[in-house]
Amino acid sequence: MISVDEALAQIFALLAPLGAETVPLAQAAGRVLAHPVRAARAQPPFPAASMDGYALAGDPRPGAVFHIVGEAAAGRAFGGSLAPGTAVRILTGAPVPEGATRVVMQEDVHLQGDRIVLAARLDGRTHIRPAGVDFGIGAEVAAPRRLRPADLALLAAMNIAEVSVTRRPDVALIATGDELVMPGEIPRDDQIIASNIFALRAMIEAEGGRARVLPIARDTAPALRMAFDLAEGADLIVTIGGASVGDHDLVARIGEELGLRRAFYKIAMRPGKPLIAGTLNGVPMLGLPGNPISAIVCGHLFLLPALRALLGLGCHPAAMQTGRLAGPVGPNGQRAHYMRARLTDAGIAPMDQQDSSLLSVFAQADALLLRPAGDGARAPGELVEYLPI
Numbered sequence: 001m002i003s004v005d006e007a008l009a010q011i012f013a014l015l016a017p018l019g020a021e022t023v024p025l026a027q028a029a030g031r032v033l034a035h036p037v038r039a040a041r042a043q044p045p046f047p048a049a050s051m052d053g054y055a056l057a058g059d060p061r062p063g064a065v066f067h068i069v070g071e072a073a074a075g076r077a078f079g080g081s082l083a084p085g086t087a088v089r090i091l092t093g094a095p096v097p098e099g100a101t102r103v104v105m106q107e108d109v110h111l112q113g114d115r116i117v118l119a120a121r122l123d124g125r126t127h128i129r130p131a132g133v134d135f136g137i138g139a140e141v142a143a144p145r146r147l148r149p150a151d152l153a154l155l156a157a158m159n160i161a162e163v164s165v166t167r168r169p170d171v172a173l174i175a176t177g178d179e180l181v182m183p184g185e186i187p188r189d190d191q192i193i194a195s196n197i198f199a200l201r202a203m204i205e206a207e208g209g210r211a212r213v214l215p216i217a218r219d220t221a222p223a224l225r226m227a228f229d230l231a232e233g234a235d236l237i238v239t240i241g242g243a244s245v246g247d248h249d250l251v252a253r254i255g256e257e258l259g260l261r262r263a264f265y266k267i268a269m270r271p272g273k274p275l276i277a278g279t280l281n282g283v284p285m286l287g288l289p290g291n292p293i294s295a296i297v298c299g300h301l302f303l304l305p306a307l308r309a310l311l312g313l314g315c316h317p318a319a320m321q322t323g324r325l326a327g328p329v330g331p332n333g334q335r336a337h338y339m340r341a342r343l344t345d346a347g348i349a350p351m352d353q354q355d356s357s358l359l360s361v362f363a364q365a366d367a368l369l370l371r372p373a374g375d376g377a378r379a380p381g382e383l384v385e386y387l388p389i
């Protein structure tokens, strides 16, 4: 069995970034910028007042008097330039008139009709934002980059109305098994509800993919063939279940009959041992184990990094963090164990029950504590790696 790192490297080797499409800025949240963008204008495009007050020229003395000759507001510039002894009423965001070298806050003047008298003490600041202080014309937003709200505001300020983003990966999700029905249906006594597919779908969508949930494939060759047919056009095919060695575990066999070229089968990982990866007629495929926790953990460790690679964000493993153990843990076996755990004030604490079918336990976990293959017993306070989930 290969290691998690080796499996991930082999999965990355199956993937290439998808092409780009142009979308309006209003639809670009969370998308991945595919090409660098350059500012079409500077911000601010003119020297701008940063306070409400009066624009003046020179370095006036306390008590000096100025005649107000006009007003500059945001979006309404004062046309002329300032002569000595004159001031312009100015509001935050307005262009500072030519000739003005500072803005005095209105709190620091006495208004007397159409004159102002400066207060005895002035702060030393100009209250003027120089043109281009935020960014100049041609400033670059580098790609690839996942666009966060602040990026969208920056691009808008740059007068970029539409952006080129990586196409959203179309992920075909195929749950397999005679025992499965969808929530809301009436299961027979020997059936259960398809559950992990909802977690995987949410994870895919949150990462920026489009999850295409196909009808549940029964454990028969024709049903699986039909499911693979329906997956046509997908950028990634993800099957769930039927990956192990049971009599009805058909995914690999039918996949191969249809042209699956397997990269690997089985990894030294717990949960998730029977993971399959390969390409089906050129389309990358992941065959996840059916146990709900195994499927979701494989989703975090393999599916999400694969999606990020398709999105052009590079080939990186899930971002592990370092923390301290809350209590002792025993030695680990020969498979890397991703234990469901909680992050507590005392450190990271594995849950008592670790069976890969226990969704109620998983739902209480907020981390996967990594116990490396062959790792010895560890004491409270020791540094460990974990993945926040």
Ligand SMILES: Nc1nc2c(c(=O)[nH]1)N[C@H]1C(S)=C(S)[C@@H](COP(=O)(O)OP(=O)(O)OC[C@H]3O[C@@H](n4cnc5c(N)ncnc54)[C@H](O)[C@@H]3O)O[C@H]1N2
Residues within 6 Å of the ligand: 175, 176, 177, 179, 180, 192, 193, 194, 195, 196, 197, 240, 241, 242, 243, 244, 245, 246, 249, 271, 272, 273, 274, 288, 289, 290, 291, 292, 294, 356
């Ligand atoms: N003799 C062996 N038996 C098993 C081995 C093994 O190495 N030798 N591996 C075990 C491990 S580890 C896992 S994980 C499972 C994975 O098996 P499959 O991928 O073939 O999954 P299924 O048998 O189809 O299902 C396993 C389990 O999960 C339930 N399931 C399946 N799909 C869903 C779904 N969409 N939503 C909710 N639950 C689902 C299914 O009913 C089974 O209970 O194999 C072990 N066996």
Ligand code: MOO
Residues within 6 Å of the ligand: 269, 270, 271, 272, 273, 274, 289, 291, 294, 356
């Ligand atoms: O490795 Mo299986 O994925 O434990 O349940």
